[in-house]
Amino acid sequence: MTTREQAHELTDRALALAAMCRVVFAGEDPDAIGAALAETMATFLHGHKIVGDPRGEHEMRDAILEQWVTTVRHLLLIYDKPMGPTQ
Numbered sequence: 001m002t003t004r005e006q007a008h009e010l011t012d013r014a015l016a017l018a019a020m021c022r023v024v025f026a027g028e029d030p031d032a033i034g035a036a037l038a039e040t041m042a043t044f045l046h047g048h049k050i051v052g053d054p055r056g057e058h059e060m061r062d063a064i065l066e067q068w069v070t071t072v073r074h075l076l077l078i079y080d081k082p083m084g085p086t087q
Contacts, residue, residue, distance in 0.1 A: 041068070
């Protein structure tokens with residue numbers, strides 16, 4: 001499988017997971033959703049380990065979290081764009 005095919009497969013899986021989350025979160029209070037997302041992100045970051053280097057591990061997790069926030073901000077720019085002319 002090529003890198004391009006792997007990227008498409010990962011994108012498809014990510015979008016499918018996001019769609020499942022939308023179903024689970026439908027009708028939930030935004031505060032509950034935020035808390036669930038925080039717990040999920042903490043679990044995700046906890047899985048990133050550097051054995052024997054807690055300082056490096058902390059820095060790595062900070063970098064991952066920073067990149068994640070940047071990605072969320074970019075996605076919001078896409079979602080907030082007007083969807084073309086309405087008729």
